[in-house]
Amino acid sequence: MKNIVLFCAAGMSTSLLVSKMQAAAKEMGVDCQIAAYSLNELTAKGADADCILLGPQVRYQKDKVTTAFPDKPVAVIDMRLYGMMKGKEVLEEALKMMG
Amino acid sequence: MMDKFQAAMEKTLIPLANKLSASRILRAISGGFSALLPIIMVGAIASLLSGLNIEVYQNLITSIGLKPIITYVTTYTTNMIALYAVFSIGKAMADQLECKNQSTLVALTTLLMFLLVIPTGVGEGETAVASAISTSYFGAPGLFTAMILGCVVPIIYNLFVKYNIVIKMPDGVPPQIANGFSAIIPATVLTVIFVIVRQLCTLTSFGTLNDLIYGLLRAPLSSLTESPITFVILLLFCNILWFFGIHGGMVTMSFLNMLYMAPAMENLEAMAAGEALPNLLTKTWWFTFAQLGGSGGIIGLAVCMFFFAKSERYKTLGKISILPALCSISEPIVFGVPLVLNVMMLIPMILSPLLCFLSSYIMTLIGVLPYLNGIQLSTGTPVFLSGFLTGGWVAAVWQAVLIALQFAVYFPFFRMVDKQAVEEEKALAAKE
Numbered sequence: 001m002k003n004i005v006l007f008c009a010a011g012m013s014t015s016l017l018v019s020k021m022q023a024a025a026k027e028m029g030v031d032c033q034i035a036a037y038s039l040n041e042l043t044a045k046g047a048d049a050d051c052i053l054l055g056p057q058v059r060y061q062k063d064k065v066t067t068a069f070p071d072k073p074v075a076v077i078d079m080r081l082y083g084m085m086k087g088k089e090v091l092e093e094a095l096k097m098m099g
Numbered sequence: 100m101m102d103k104f105q106a107a108m109e110k111t112l113i114p115l116a117n118k119l120s121a122s123r124i125l126r127a128i129s130g131g132f133s134a135l136l137p138i139i140m141v142g143a144i145a146s147l148l149s150g151l152n153i154e155v156y157q158n159l160i161t162s163i164g165l166k167p168i169i170t171y172v173t174t175y176t177t178n179m180i181a182l183y184a185v186f187s188i189g190k191a192m193a194d195q196l197e198c199k200n201q202s203t204l205v206a207l208t209t210l211l212m213f214l215l216v217i218p219t220g221v222g223e224g225e226t227a228v229a230s231a232i233s234t235s236y237f238g239a240p241g242l243f244t245a246m247i248l249g250c251v252v253p254i255i256y257n258l259f260v261k262y263n264i265v266i267k268m269p270d271g272v273p274p275q276i277a278n279g280f281s282a283i284i285p286a287t288v289l290t291v292i293f294v295i296v297r298q299l300c301t302l303t304s305f306g307t308l309n310d311l312i313y314g315l316l317r318a319p320l321s322s323l324t325e326s327p328i329t330f331v332i333l334l335l336f337c338n339i340l341w342f343f344g345i346h347g348g349m350v351t352m353s354f355l356n357m358l359y360m361a362p363a364m365e366n367l368e369a370m371a372a373g374e375a376l377p378n379l380l381t382k383t384w385w386f387t388f389a390q391l392g393g394s395g396g397i398i399g400l401a402v403c404m405f406f407f408a409k410s411e412r413y414k415t416l417g418k419i420s421i422l423p424a425l426c427s428i429s430e431p432i433v434f435g436v437p438l439v440l441n442v443m444m445l446i447p448m449i450l451s452p453l454l455c456f457l458s459s460y461i462m463t464l465i466g467v468l469p470y471l472n473g474i475q476l477s478t479g480t481p482v483f484l485s486g487f488l489t490g491g492w493v494a495a496v497w498q499a500v501l502i503a504l505q506f507a508v509y510f511p512f513f514r515m516v517d518k519q520a521v522e523e524e525k526a527l528a529a530k531e
Contacts, residue, residue: 010478012479013423013429016430016431056439057344057434058345059344060345079439080435082430082435084416084431
């Protein structure tokens with residue numbers, strides 16, 4: 001099972017998006033685990049991730065994340081998709097990243 | 100022209116935000132404080148229960164003997180917050196240094212140093228108790244010492260680890276035990292240093308390190324925190340960062356903690372003791388008044404969209420964003436409208452929090468609004484509840500006024516972007 005992990009400042013607004021993504025995953029029949037955390041938990045929670053997505057508000061931390069996990073796909077979520085809480089589109093993006 | 104300006108700002112702001120959030124001291128203080136949340140919350144609830152200013156209620160809890168029991172909880176949480184802070188800041192600092200695999204030991208050593216500089220003995224003459232420690236060193240005034248020691252002690256400790264001045268155990272010894280031994284030299288040397296510091300402080304007119312730090316920092320810091328200008332600068336900085344799509348709160352929160360946490364704790368202590376609240380501006384102000392609805396002060400904008408949007412796009416966004424906005428989560432609006440890099444929305448985005456802050460400040464000065472009690476509510480606490488818990492029903496009603504104010508600030512600008520969206524949608528429909 002693929003493990004998609006999202007990070008933002010407190011993990012709060014991102015968890016809104018996560019619930020939309022989970023609903024989309026169910027609808028599309030994709031078997032994956034999706035969760036949101038605060039960037040403070042990067043080392044602990046990023047380790048098991050197959051794919052790391054960052055909220056656009058913490059995009060300035062992307063370098064730090066890629067240095068911590070050079071082998072993992074890392075991306076910043078598109079601002080509009082994030083704001084409109086487009087769970088399906090973000091999920092498709094994540095699935096593409098994991099190949 | 101605008102593109103160039105944006106590019107230039109991104110080039111300066113992103114590295115600045117990066118640098119600030121990478122600063123070990125800021126990270127240690129802000130990480131250390133966020134780990135204190137359970138203790139702060141328990142203390143706040145107890146303060147609220149014992150200080151709630153309703154006569155019938157006060158008479159009731161006093162007559163059934165509940166009041167001292169509740170106060171007891173405050174004594175060991177809010178009134179000793181520095182004791183917890185020094186440990187958790189020390190740990191947060193150690194986590195970022197080479198000594199991170201023994202950060203608990205470093206935190207314990209930091210706690211030891213904090214205690215070492217506190218004098219024993221309470222009272223004078225006949226009533227003196229030799230084997231007592233005054234808990235006043237553990238309260239809000241001790242926070243300055245906690246922040247300084249929480250950063251300094253791990254840095255010194257780290258030197259020993261870095262230059263390998265530690266007792267090494269043979270390979271077969273379990274790491275748990277070996278770590279404990281490796282802490283002996285740094286802890287001993289630090290003890291000697293701080294015992295000397297303690298003795299040196301007794302030679303000064305302050306008497307103790309705590310009083311020295313508090314005495315030297317208190318005056319400049321309180322003139323800084325009491326000035327609304329400091330607050331306004333933090334507010335502007337935060338919202339300008341958000342305009343560029345950078346989480347401003349994450350960057351400004353460390354400063355907010357450093358400057359406005361101690362005043363908030365002093366207010367909580369005073370409330371629990373039934374005294375008048377000493378500080379006007381505290382950290383509580385950020386969430387209760389200034390950034391009502393999250394960054395950009397956007398509840399008013401969410402209301403604009405929810406009730407008055409003509410375009411499909413903003414109708415949808417209004418539905419998505421209004422509930423999060425009421426709980427101070429502004430990202431759907433910030434990125435959905437978007438407010439980020441949207442020059443048309445820059446004015447209200449800066450103005451809304453600024454006016455919310457200034458009007459609340461004036462209303463407090465003229466005595467319409469009460470001083471806020473300093474409770475640290477976590478983000479996500481719904482509006483009105485946050486006002487009620489921190490300033491009673493007056494503050495909750497005032498929050499409604501602030502939402503109307505935000506609405507008025509955003510409405511004309513919202514009309515423009517909404518009109519634009521309607522036209523775009525029409526053009527799109529015509530194409531199809």
